[in-house]
Amino acid sequence: MAPAASRLPAQPAGRIAALADFPPGSLVRVTGTAAEAPAPVVRRLEDLGFTAGSQVEVVRRAPLRDPTIYRVRDYDVCLRRAQAAYLLAREFDE
Amino acid sequence: MSDHCGAPGDRGAGGVGVATPRIALAGSPNAGKTSIFNALTGLRAKTGNYPGVTVSRFVGTSRINGRQYVIEDLPGTYSLAPISPDEQVMVDVLDGRLDGETPPDAVLVVVDATTLRRSLRFAAEVIGRGLPTAVVVTFTDELTARQGALDVEAFGQALGVPVVVVIGRGGQGADRLRELVDDWRSWAAPALAPPTDRAELDAWAESVLTFAGYRPPGRHRMTQRVDAVLLHPVAGTIVFLAVMVLFFQVVFRLAAPLQGYVESFFGWLSALVTAHVHNPWLGGLLGDALIGGVGGVVVFVPQIMLLFLLIAVLEGIGYMSRAAFLMDRVMARAGLEGRAFVSLLSSFACAIPGIMATRTLPSARDRLATMMAAPLITCSARLPVYVLLIGLLVDPSARVGPLGLQGLVMFGMYLLGAVSAMLAAWAFKKIGGRKGTAMPFYMEMPPYRIPTLRSVLIAMGESARSFLRKCSTIITVTTVVLWLLLNLPLHSAADLRAHGVDPGDDRAVSAYVTDHSYAAALGRGVAPVFAPLGFDWRINIGVLSAQSARETFVATLGQVAAAEDAEHPAQALRTMTYPDGPDAGQRVFTAPTIAALLVYFAFALQCMATVGILRRETGGWKWPLVAFGYLTTLAWVMAFLAHTVTAALTGGG
Numbered sequence: 122m123a124p125a126a127s128r129l130p131a132q133p134a135g136r137i138a139a140l141a142d143f144p145p146g147s148l149v150r151v152t153g154t155a156a157e158a159p160a161p162v163v164r165r166l167e168d169l170g171f172t173a174g175s176q177v178e179v180v181r182r183a184p185l186r187d188p189t190i191y192r193v194r195d196y197d198v199c200l201r202r203a204q205a206a207y208l209l210a211r212e213f214d215e
Numbered sequence: 216m217s218d219h220c221g222a223p224g225d226r227g228a229g230g231v232g233v234a235t236p237r238i239a240l241a242g243s244p245n246a247g248k249t250s251i252f253n254a255l256t257g258l259r260a261k262t263g264n265y266p267g268v269t270v271s272r273f274v275g276t277s278r279i280n281g282r283q284y285v286i287e288d289l290p291g292t293y294s295l296a297p298i299s300p301d302e303q304v305m306v307d308v309l310d311g312r313l314d315g316e317t318p319p320d321a322v323l324v325v326v327d328a329t330t331l332r333r334s335l336r337f338a339a340e341v342i343g344r345g346l347p348t349a350v351v352v353t354f355t356d357e358l359t360a361r362q363g364a365l366d367v368e369a370f371g372q373a374l375g376v377p378v379v380v381v382i383g384r385g386g387q388g389a390d391r392l393r394e395l396v397d398d399w400r401s402w403a404a405p406a407l408a409p410p411t412d413r414a415e416l417d418a419w420a421e422s423v424l425t426f427a428g429y430r431p432p433g434r435h436r437m438t439q440r441v442d443a444v445l446l447h448p449v450a451g452t453i454v455f456l457a458v459m460v461l462f463f464q465v466v467f468r469l470a471a472p473l474q475g476y477v478e479s480f481f482g483w484l485s486a487l488v489t490a491h492v493h494n495p496w497l498g499g500l501l502g503d504a505l506i507g508g509v510g511g512v513v514v515f516v517p518q519i520m521l522l523f524l525l526i527a528v529l530e531g532i533g534y535m536s537r538a539a540f541l542m543d544r545v546m547a548r549a550g551l552e553g554r555a556f557v558s559l560l561s562s563f564a565c566a567i568p569g570i571m572a573t574r575t576l577p578s579a580r581d582r583l584a585t586m587m588a589a590p591l592i593t594c595s596a597r598l599p600v601y602v603l604l605i606g607l608l609v610d611p612s613a614r615v616g617p618l619g620l621q622g623l624v625m626f627g628m629y630l631l632g633a634v635s636a637m638l639a640a641w642a643f644k645k646i647g648g649r650k651g652t653a654m655p656f657y658m659e660m661p662p663y664r665i666p667t668l669r670s671v672l673i674a675m676g677e678s679a680r681s682f683l684r685k686c687s688t689i690i691t692v693t694t695v696v697l698w699l700l701l702n703l704p705l706h707s708a709a710d711l712r713a714h715g716v717d718p719g720d721d722r723a724v725s726a727y728v729t730d731h732s733y734a735a736a737l738g739r740g741v742a743p744v745f746a747p748l749g750f751d752w753r754i755n756i757g758v759l760s761a762q763s764a765r766e767t768f769v770a771t772l773g774q775v776a777a778a779e780d781a782e783h784p785a786q787a788l789r790t791m792t793y794p795d796g797p798d799a800g801q802r803v804f805t806a807p808t809i810a811a812l813l814v815y816f817a818f819a820l821q822c823m824a825t826v827g828i829l830r831r832e833t834g835g836w837k838w839p840l841v842a843f844g845y846l847t848t849l850a851w852v853m854a855f856l857a858h859t860v861t862a863a864l865t866g867g868g
Contacts, residue, residue: 161298162655168294169657170333172417184448185544188553190660194332195431197660199540201547204655 135212140177141205145189147179149210158207170194171208235276237285237317238396239308241341242325243334244291245661247353250383250670251325252288255393279397287319293333295340298655309344321347321399328358328365328380329432329662335420339409342376347402349377349395356382357662361432370427375405383667435662438533442660445537455541458534462525464622473517481510496702504698507773509691513683518602520679522595526563527674531666535560536658543656549637550644552656555585559636562592563629566825569594570832580644586829587842588640590820593632596765600816601628603769607789608809631817693767697760700734701775729775748815748854749808753791758812761821768816806865811858818850 137152153173154163170193180190180197188199242248256275273288289308290301297303311318324341326334342348358365371378379395381388410419444450488502529535543553562569569589573582605624613620706728708718716727729735738752745755753775761768776787791803820843829839
């Protein structure tokens with residue numbers, strides 16, 4: 122348990138983490154949603170463009186750290202940490 | 216006609232007529248739906264409510280080639296899976312599930328060309344509903360400017376439904392859109408419908424866009440650069456505060472000369488009445504009550520227009536969503552979210568649109584907390600009262616650095632309202648307890664755009680019109696009733712002489728009549744309640760009459776002052792003294808009394824329209840009564856505090 126946890130830094134390269142944990146400037150690909158995410162929230166996040174496979178750029182955090190602007194499907198949308206935590210993403214490798 | 220639910224088309228909305236085709240406009244917020252609606256209907260939108268629910272409905276009519284169409288602007292949404300009452304209505308209308316309503320005959324989906332990779336999912340869902348559908352593509356000019364591309368013809372072929380491009384700026388394509396609407400019966404259902412399985416939507420959208428040669432737009436460079444400053448932790452906060460301060464300075468400085476013109480116009484009207492109406496009763500009613508009363512409020516219209524203009528400009532540029540983004544964390548402190556900020560922001564114009572805007576809040580508890588807080592936000596009706604009182608309290612030439620002190624005090628009043636509203640929301644959220652799933656918060660950050668003059672003027676005009684409508688009814692009635700209360704009962708010349716008043720001395724007569732009027736009796740009756748705040752009976756009349764609508768206070772004091780000195784009402788107010796009682800001879804409008812009045816108006820729920828909308832929105836009398844009770848109590852306590860503190864500071868009472 123302990124070694125596995127220590128191998129999970131805040132923004133693991135190529136590793137899956139919550140979208141909320143990626144710092145501004147990250148370019149990630151959505152891989153899915155967290156198991157505990159409520160269905161209506163998942164549906165809305167999908168309709169906003171955060172579907173599995175979509176590319177997301179973490180643009181900037183608000184001065185008070187929350188919410189964060191994400192760029193997905195050619196537009197900017199801000200999400201609070203609580204919702205961005207429901208989205209799983211992997212750092213984009215190109 | 217049969218008793219069954221009619222077929223589509225045989226019941227028009229809003230009683231516009233039988234068999235008038237009804238076309239619904241659907242699309243996400245920021246897609247340009249409103250400008251499409253305006254392009255189709257002109258400015259003849261009728262607002263009402265959907266039956267059984269409290270979501271406002273925008274319906275207009277369009278006459279194309281001699282045929283009439285009903286155009287219905289549905290609430291903007293990103294999804295057909297509703298999570299708020301607004302979105303529920305939108306879906307129910309499309310499905311014809313709304314009580315007593317048939318589905319629209321056809322649907323126009325408005326999509327922003329720069330966000331097609333997102334909005335195509337929404338379009339697909341609407342097309343999948345099976346109603347005749349056409350797609351309106353907006354912002355293609357912006358797409359091209361940002362090196363994107365779209366073959367509109369191929370796009371239409373791939374979608375299988377008619378597609379038309381309309382550019383809001385300059386209205387290009389509006390004629391083609393009107394022709395298309397006129398031809399709605401031929402909108403074929405697509406040969407190959409979009410997939411109903413949501414998992415396949417992305418692949419479908421991708422194939423449509425590839426076929427249409429879609430090249431997504433590049434980043435909006437200007438927006439990126441401006442955001443780097445406006446959303447910067449330090450610079451962004453400074454700019455935000457500067458924008459707010461500047462906002463109120465502009466509203467004050469620029470409005471002053473315009474107000475002067477309005478003032479002289481009503482002065483001229485009043486003089487005209489005095490010169491031509493010889494019956495003193497009719498002359499008084501017309502000149503003092505109607506012209507004086509209504510004029511006393513209309514004089515603030517330039518200022519309120521300026522306020523609405525600035526809000527419309529900031530909204531049009533895209534700064535409002537940035538402000539909401541910066542403020543979201545602050546709102547979270549009160550247990551609210553960014554959408555509540557937008558509602559509270561609307562409340563700066565008027566609590567009524569603010570309370571109606573809470574419908575976008577998915578959580579019922581958030582909604583209630585925001586509704587209880589909204590009346591505390593400084594609405595435009597408080598503006599005339601604040602202007603009058605601050606004018607009495609602060610010397611116009613007083614300055615703190617480069618800023619006028621009057622503007623700063625006004626800014627302080629706005630701040631007081633905002634902070635109290637946040638605290639109230641927090642308290643009501645606490646009382647409501649903590650249960651239920653948190654609904655998602657999301658907000659689109661549109662690129663910065665220079666709004667068209669037309670759209671800004673429309674937004675400003677709408678707001679100004681609703682303010683004036685309120686003036687014309689509630690305020691006219693209150694001022695007339697008040698004038699009657701101030702001038703009744705009638706006193707005969709003998710009666711006057713018996714009390715030592717010379718019937719020939721107009722000023723003495725009018726002072727005597729006012730002092731012995733029904734209004735005076737009423738004002739003196741409630742004196743024990745307001746005496747600790749330093750209010751005399753004349754202020755009490757003003758406060759009581761302002762109970763229906765705050766702006767009436769200005770008109771009332773105007774009438775009372777005019778009774779004392781018709782030539783110089785402002786001067787009369789400043790020098791007004793207590794005629795009797797322990798403070799006889801002392802000035803009524805001392806600093807502590809004015810401070811108490813300002814604070815009283817900041818807190819009290821003196822707006823019957825707000826009480827009415829609260830009843831309608833919450834479906835009962837409980838919450839409006841709660842709001843009224845807590846705000847009035849709070850107003851008295853805070854005014855008492857303000858009176859005491861100011862008295863201690865200035866050493867007078």
